[in-house]
Each structure stands twice: as C-alpha cells, then as structure tokens.
Amino acid sequence: MTEQEAGLRARLVAVGVDLVTQEGAQALSLREIARRAGVSHGAPRRYFPTHLELLSAIAREGFAELGAEVAEELRGGKEPGGGEEPDGREASPRAQLAALARIYVDFALSHRGMYELMFRHDLLESNSLGLRETSLPLFNSLADLVSRVRPDMRAPDVAGALWANLHGIAQLWGWGSLQLATGADGVEPLVRAALDAHLGPEPR
Numbered sequence: 001m002t003e004q005e006a007g008l009r010a011r012l013v014a015v016g017v018d019l020v021t022q023e024g025a026q027a028l029s030l031r032e033i034a035r036r037a038g039v040s041h042g043a044p045r046r047y048f049p050t051h052l053e054l055l056s057a058i059a060r061e062g063f064a065e066l067g068a069e070v071a072e073e074l075r076g077g078k079e080p081g082g083g084e085e086p087d088g089r090e091a092s093p094r095a096q097l098a099a100l101a102r103i104y105v106d107f108a109l110s111h112r113g114m115y116e117l118m119f120r121h122d123l124l125e126s127n128s129l130g131l132r133e134t135s136l137p138l139f140n141s142l143a144d145l146v147s148r149v150r151p152d153m154r155a156p157d158v159a160g161a162l163w164a165n166l167h168g169i170a171q172l173w174g175w176g177s178l179q180l181a182t183g184a185d186g187v188e189p190l191v192r193a194a195l196d197a198h199l200g201p202e203p204r
Contacts, residue, residue: 009047011037016058017114024113025120028055055117056131062114063134066107070141073099093148094195094202100142101166101191108170109187119167139163149199158198165194 015037019027030051034041048054074096091099108115118135142163147155169190172178184190196202 005047008037008039008043012039012044012047012054013057013061016054017061020058020113020117021111022113025055025117027113028058028117030054059114059118060131060134062111062118063131063138065111066104066118067134067138069103069107070100070138073103074141093145094199097142097145097149097199098192098195100145101162101195102188104166105170105173105187105191108167109174112174115170146199162194162198165198166191169194 012033016028016033019033019036030044031041033054034044037043044054048057139159143155143159146153146159146162150158169178169187173187173190178184178187178190182190
C-alpha cells in the first residue's frame, strides 16, 4: 500500500469515527463516509472489501482510546481516583477495579455512538484488523484484577458478570431509566453497588 493509499484509508476511518461520535452507529453507511471523506462512493471498497471490515476498523479506534485510558490508570496515574495512593503506594486491586469501572462507565456515557458500535459483535468482524487484539486485553485486565481481589472465585465468570452489570448501568443511565427508578444523582453509587455485589463489600 502506498503512502497515499494509507492516508486515504486512515481518512476513511477518521471520518467514520467522527460520524459515529456525532450521529451514532446507524449513520455509518459506506456512501456517507465516502461523501464526507470527499471520495467516490466506491472508494472505500478498495480498502475495506466489506462494510463490516470498515465498521471493525472504526470500532478498533474506540477500543484503542478506552484501552489507553485503562492502561494509564493501571500504570499508576496520580490524578484523583488514579492508580496510586496519595503517599505514592500502588493502589489496591479493589481500588484499581473501582477506577477501571468508573473509566468504563464514563467512556460509555461520553462516547455513546462509539460505545454502541464497539460492543455490537453481531455487526463487526471481530477477528479482522486487530479488533480482538484491541478489545480482549481490556477484559483480561478486568479479570486479572478480579482474581487478585477474589482468588477464591473463577475470575472470568465474575469479571463477565461485573462487565455485564457495568454495561447495563451505562445503557440504562444513558436512556434515563436508572435516574427515574432510583432517584440517583449520578452513577457513582450504582457502580459501587455493582462492585460490592460481585466482589463482596469493600473491607473497612
């Protein structure tokens, strides 16, 4: 692939990222992406033989952004709620899990179109263009922390249930349902309750 071709391919993906951010996954037609990229409607097919492959490339950008935020947290960021205690000690696995959960829900609420696309594996070629390699490490990080908090339990099962719970919180909060049902002012108490439900109450 020439430098010009690589640049056009990257532009198509970037346009798709902007489009899903502004208008949601339902707006991601090949024709509309091509129009916004300033190319013929058939041009995307040269780089993405199927619509699914282009969607996967766009979703990969979302996973990369979320993964970078999680990686920074787990490396020990020093912002409030970050991965280190005020005295410089590494935060406990439970505290890191709480931070990861907040990052996940915050990302879901602030990137709603991208978030919807990222987890629609029925729409995506999840083994194309490195999508699995970008998405699975996020779950592995979650499962690793769960195993350190609850070594007596099968971590993938607990991590999967916790992930589903956080996903549901994000979706229902985004739709306005949880605010109505619970009267909560923010998602933080719900995230803490999910952690307690799957991991047991936090030691005092």
